[in-house]
Amino acid sequence: MLSLVPMRAEPSNKAELVSQLLFGECYEIISRQEKWVRIQLATDGYQAWIDLNQHTPISAAYYQEWKQTQHPRTMDLVQIISNSEERIPVGIGAYLPFFDGMNVRIGEQVYHYSGRASNPEAEATIAQLVKVAHNFMKAPYLWGGKSVFGIDCSGFAQQVYGICGVQLPRDAYQQVTVGEEVHFVNQTQPGDLAFFDNEEGRIIHVGIVLEDQKIMHASGEVRIDTLDHNGIYNAARKRYSHKLRIIKRIFPS
Template sequence: MLSLVPMRAETSDKAEIVTQMLFGECYDLVARDGNWVRVKLATDGYEGWIDHKQHNPVTSSYYQEWASTKHPRVMDLVQVVTGNDTRIPIGIGSYLPFFDGMSIRVNDETMVYNGRASNSTASATTAQLVKIASNFIKAPYLWGGKSIFGIDCSGFTQQVFGICGYQLPRDAYQQVSHGEEVHFVTQAQPGDLAYFSNDEGRIIHVGIVLEGQTIMHAHGEVRIDTLDHNGIYNAERKRYSHNLRIIKRITF
């Protein structure tokens, strides 16, 4: 069990990180290739290769129970879970399998967790969503990242909405299929998702709309910039960094 496991595009430590597996997350075993294991996350169906030394198998009965249960998520920036002879650091957004208010269960091991946890049975309000998002401010940008110590634009939105109880797909071009369109930027509300495209029209970026036509997004770091009908304006660089394509509103 680890706090974070990189999932790679190919069977090499030098290969691109396509996403990360969070503590407490389950996955299907898809294939093996030497010292590498190809896995498919149970949460969003994303696939990638992990080092076999980071492979932590669970029983089929545990997997089925895990997949049919909605699990709380870590709300503190950094916490620890403690077992009989194990102490694992975990970050915000990590899963807390079968959390009972004091302990979690990972396969056949029970571990203690004393931090804050999300409410897996209640939908978050817009104010709560924005507050959770603000925890990621200044998190450095990392392609394929999903943690407070490195995160990309769609990893950021997936994490925030996941903590709030709504499962988004992994990538921005997949996420854009969720929600109802908001036709004008002036009608956007906090918590809406704004999507941005490249010159070919492909969705390549996403962020969370805030009050006052501003947006929180991962670009170099998780930061807040101005949003208008053209896109994201970076006041520090005095130029637009992303071209607005569409705004979507997700109702929990």
């Protein structure tokens, strides 16, 4: 098991990074090509290629059990998962399969974890979601990234909501299909998702709305900027960086 595995658009280490497989996450193998396997994540159905050397085999029984269980997520920025043979660094948002308060189970292997973990059975609040989001502040932007050491805009939204027990699709154009529309910026509440489009009208960016018409989003880094009916205003550069298309509410008022 690894803390992160790159998921690529093509079966090559030179191919575009489109997402990342998190520690403890399960997937199905869709196809094989030489030293690569194309996988589909059990969480969001996302498909991409991973290096066969980074593939961890599990049984069909474990996979089915994994899919039927809600798993805690790591809450510490960085922690260690270990057993007598190895120590694996994991970042915030990693999965803790079958966590019993001390141990996690990956296939036939048992690992110890002593850090903070989310409670998938507890109903998350907006305040908790905003608190989780702040843990990613200053994380550098990385296309396809899903960790505090490199993350993209939709990966940021998916991770924050996922830690709080809400599974979002992977990409911004998919996430915009979730939730109820908020018609005016002055009617937003913290935790709403704001989506932004390009000149062709395609959704290309997403951020998490905060209080006082602020927005947290991954653009160069996870940062906080001002949101109004035009879009995201970057005060440091004295210009708008993204054009607002629509706001969606995932959590109820």
